[in-house]
Amino acid sequence: MSALAAWLTTATPASRAQARAGRFYRGTLALLANPLAAAGLVLVAVLLLVALFAPVLAPYAPDAQDLARRLQPPSFAHPFGTDQLGRDILSRVIWGSRITLVIVALAAITVAPIGLAIGIVAGYRGGWVDRVLMRVTDVFMAFPRLVLALALVAALGPGIENAIIAIAATAWPPFARLARAETLTLRRQDFIAAARLQGASHGRILLRHILPLTISTVLARLTLDLAGMILIAAGLGFLGLGAQPPSPEWGAMVATGREFLTDQWWVATMPGAAIFLVSLAFNLIGDGLRDVLDPRSQGR
Template structure:
């Protein structure tokens, strides 16, 4: 067992050692190298900053929002333009748009996190099992995957939400059901390469079962690729959720969901442009941030690019 050094310079040398003395040192060294590669990408750091700001905004919405997101005054504050009192203006119900955007970040994060938690493990499991088993199992699982990939995500999500009924929970389930196929494709491609490795053959000779090989030795190696794809898909997930909200199949009124806010603002887009422009800008900025973050993670987690 190795002892970690004390000074910062020695820490850096210890982490970047070409000959790590323990598994812990090797793991920390890989993580540090990935972080250095990520930190060199200024756009990726900007994306990370925006995502962290979104997370903080959702956590402290009660303290940050100046007004109630669901209650307004139709007589005095209806459709007011942006001002010092209402930075993003008010909507047709007299509600402060900035407050609704701040609270809407909670719904956005709720959708993104739940879809990632539901879809990524399904795709990872399907892809690794198909790639390792091969034969009829691989053919059957990949044909099911192809069926899901044959339809645009939003159209397929609309079909599932129409069957399940409107609501944010059903929208999350529908988006998750339509999001796992790309992860299965990536995991299968990784597994087809990994299963031919010498250490997999060694594990087989030691008597490990196929289930243990997939769970303990193949899935962990596919996780980084799936994480990158999930991060890049966050923008698509947000747009799909906003599309369902725009059509009235996502979060129901008076929830401050960004897509539903745009749908409400389309009636006033010519004269009171801020009603639709503010939530549209929020969707654009957050989607761009996740794309920048995903690009940075892809470069950082590439073994050929980490130095």
């Protein structure tokens, strides 16, 4: 029996929790030591604060119209300018951060569990279970994600709820593949054999031994994929299939501003810049997590 197997079979729950807390602390310090990851964390923290305090930060109501001030360039009164209905673009971008976070958060907490469950079950059980689950995964991966999301939203109807369902239904296959690959490696380890010898059930092995060791890798992939989810949500909004007017959704704002892109560039540029910054932030965090969780990237 290896040292890891011996520790897993003899350690108390308190010692395991203490070890996990220590790993989390060291991983957090390593992540903050990465300048790009730290910058991504700062951007995401700013986004969360903006979304949380939107009623205080927004100088105007997001749907307040003033046709006398339509299509005004950025100024002191309207730092991001106004749109074709005289609405303050800064206020709409601030309130739109809430919609973006809701879409991404709900899609993420749906995608990761689905992908993890399918991946670890397929990798652990093998045989016909693995073949069936992976063939289903291959079917979903055969279609471009945005095309499949468009088809699902077109079938379900436009709206933010259906957009979340479409994003979740199209984003889980890579997580299932990744979790399966990790499980195929873990199930051959000595500590899994030791757990079986002690009479642990398949469910206990999956939940107590394999799942905790696959979460970190899936979490890094999830952080990277959040940027793609944001772009898909913005794409659905751009095509009129996401949040419906007058909701200040960033993709829909870019769609309305494309008519004025030549002369009134700020109408589409400001929400487009918000999409870019948020996507960049999650990509930076994902890269930092990958560096922290992959020993090979640290020169070891």
